[in-house]
Amino acid sequence: MRSTLQYEADFWIMSVTAVITQGVGIVFLWAIFRSIPRINGWDFWEIVLVYSLVVLAEGVSQLFAQGVWNLARVVNTGELDPYLIRPYSPVLQVLGSEVGMNGLGNVGLGIALLVGAVIHVQVAWSPARLALLAILVVSGGLVKIGLNLLANSSAFWLKTTWAMVPFSLHTFGELTRFPLTIYSTAIRLVLAVVLPYAFMSFFPATAVLGRGAPQWVGLLTPLAAGYCLLLATWVFRRGLVRYESAGH
Amino acid sequence: MTLPLDAGRTVNVPFRAYRRLALAALRSLTAYPMSFAFSMLASAFSALAMLYLWRAVLSNGRASSGFDWPHMKAYLLVTFVANSLVSAYTDYQMCLRIRQGDIAMDLIRPLDYQRARFAEACGFGLYEAGAGIGAVAVATLIFGGLPAPSLRSFGLFLLSAVFVLPLRFGIVYTSGLVTFWTQNYVGVQAARIALVTFLSGSLVPLAFFPGWLRVIAGAAPFAGMASTPALIFGGQLQGAAALRAVGVQAVWTVALWLLARAFWLRASRQLTVNGG
Numbered sequence: 112m113r114s115t116l117q118y119e120a121d122f123w124i125m126s127v128t129a130v131i132t133q134g135v136g137i138v139f140l141w142a143i144f145r146s147i148p149r150i151n152g153w154d155f156w157e158i159v160l161v162y163s164l165v166v167l168a169e170g171v172s173q174l175f176a177q178g179v180w181n182l183a184r185v186v187n188t189g190e191l192d193p194y195l196i197r198p199y200s201p202v203l204q205v206l207g208s209e210v211g212m213n214g215l216g217n218v219g220l221g222i223a224l225l226v227g228a229v230i231h232v233q234v235a236w237s238p239a240r241l242a243l244l245a246i247l248v249v250s251g252g253l254v255k256i257g258l259n260l261l262a263n264s265s266a267f268w269l270k271t272t273w274a275m276v277p278f279s280l281h282t283f284g285e286l287t288r289f290p291l292t293i294y295s296t297a298i299r300l301v302l303a304v305v306l307p308y309a310f311m312s313f314f315p316a317t318a319v320l321g322r323g324a325p326q327w328v329g330l331l332t333p334l335a336a337g338y339c340l341l342l343a344t345w346v347f348r349r350g351l352v353r354y355e356s357a358g359h
Numbered sequence: 360m361t362l363p364l365d366a367g368r369t370v371n372v373p374f375r376a377y378r379r380l381a382l383a384a385l386r387s388l389t390a391y392p393m394s395f396a397f398s399m400l401a402s403a404f405s406a407l408a409m410l411y412l413w414r415a416v417l418s419n420g421r422a423s424s425g426f427d428w429p430h431m432k433a434y435l436l437v438t439f440v441a442n443s444l445v446s447a448y449t450d451y452q453m454c455l456r457i458r459q460g461d462i463a464m465d466l467i468r469p470l471d472y473q474r475a476r477f478a479e480a481c482g483f484g485l486y487e488a489g490a491g492i493g494a495v496a497v498a499t500l501i502f503g504g505l506p507a508p509s510l511r512s513f514g515l516f517l518l519s520a521v522f523v524l525p526l527r528f529g530i531v532y533t534s535g536l537v538t539f540w541t542q543n544y545v546g547v548q549a550a551r552i553a554l555v556t557f558l559s560g561s562l563v564p565l566a567f568f569p570g571w572l573r574v575i576a577g578a579a580p581f582a583g584m585a586s587t588p589a590l591i592f593g594g595q596l597q598g599a600a601a602l603r604a605v606g607v608q609a610v611w612t613v614a615l616w617l618l619a620r621a622f623w624l625r626a627s628r629q630l631t632v633n634g635g
Binding site: 124125127128131132135136138139142143145146147150151213271273275276278279282283285286288289292293294295298 | 393394397398400401402404405407408411412414415416423424541545546547549550552553554556557562563567568569
């Protein structure tokens with residue numbers, strides 16, 4: 112953290128960039144909703160809720176687990192070696208090897224959007240429902256971290272110099288910024304089951320709003336988070352067995 | 360070491376030299392087709408989300424701000440190809456070479472820096488356009504065919520499309536020069552992509568903007584980078600209005616080129632090469 116803060120100008124550039132990039136997406140939604148009241152039955156603030164959960168999950172994963180995006184490089188160059196010597200979990204070391212400062216911008220914007228959505232959607236907010244939302248937000252972040260680790264663990268098999276496969280999966284996951292119902296069955300199936308990115312935004316939102324999908328699916332989010340993290344750690348360990356450093 | 364150079368010099372170099380640069384740029388992409396395909400997949404996924412979203416919005420023959428589903432489809436696919444031009448390579452390589460000091464080598468060469476980068480952007484662009492059109496062909500298999508433009512519209516569309524690459528180059532090149540001041544370019548690049556995508560009408564057609572924003576985006580160079588050719592292709596922009604829009608493109612192409620040159624004169628004086 113301190114090493115990143117040293118470059119103060121860079122920190123501000125990255126934070127502002129994160130806000131601009133995601134903010135443009137919100138302006139886009141606003142521009143559409145100027146002429147259309149609903150998309151597949153979802154109004155503006157309901158979609159903002161879904162969108163804010165993706166921004167938050169992205170921000171959380173950047174702040175706590177940005178290092179996973181270096182995995183392809185360190186596997187390719189053999190820089191992974193020092194992690195394996197230290198008496199500490201290699202998975203956690205890889206995840207924590209970098210703090211993505213643009214995560215702060217995303218978390219800030221995500222919270223702002225979430226608060227806006229919570230105020231405007233037609234839901235009777237009780238303390239229990241707000242607590243549920245908080246649990247689902249945290250679980251959504253963990254889903255994202257788990258899926259990032261899973262995707263990046265492909266580095267042990269692919270051995271490419273940069274994380275091109277995980278990055279395209281990440282952009283695929285961004286499809287969940289919009290309600291899942293707009294997509295074709297095949298895409299829905301992949302986002303809900305195969306690579307359950309929908310659990311970081313759409314399903315939690317349906318659980319809170321009580322519509323769009325059966326509520327119990329959204330309540331499974333913490334389980335989905337646990338499943339993603341366990342699966343990812345298992346795949347990472349399997350990959351580690353194949354790791355043969357550089358040279359030799 | 361600060362290089363005291365006459366950065367604005369124009370040397371008479373045969374066109375052949377620039378053509379070679381363009382070819383080399385093209386080959387650098389064809390050598391790593393997988394890497395290119397995956398980087399393109401990222402923009403393809405976001406285009407996919409847009410297509411599904413608009414299909415949901417415009418289902419059952421509904422129309423909004425003058426767009427029905429077939430026309431929106433055509434609009435989105437043309438802007439997708441436009442956006443794939445001068446996507447990342449030009450500024451990525453510039454910033455890498457500026458940061459590492461390799462730029463000194465570029466300055467020694469008897470080539471005009473801006474023209475050389477433009478030649479490379481054309482080389483990349485050939486590949487990017489080909490891949491983009493290929494992706495559009497796949498998209499039409501999923502989402503159905505596009506409304507065919509009239510012959511007149513199509514001719515004007517081709518003319519308008521020619522301006523897309525130099526316009527985008529002007530912005531990308533200028534923002535690449537920012538590396539002379541900031542060491543971290545990733546943020547500048549991401550912000551530039553977000554702003555250009557939005558103001559060029561690639562995310563949502565300019566017709567959906569409120570009036571004041573539409574006027575700004577229309578007069579700025581951004582509309583010509585995606586919106587203008589896409590609207591001409593779909594037939595929403597015709598006759599005198601279309602000719603005027605192409606004229607705006609032409610004026611901005613020249614203006615951006617000259618602005619970039621002026622910016623280069625200032626930027627290149629910022630250069631400090633390590634260990635000199």
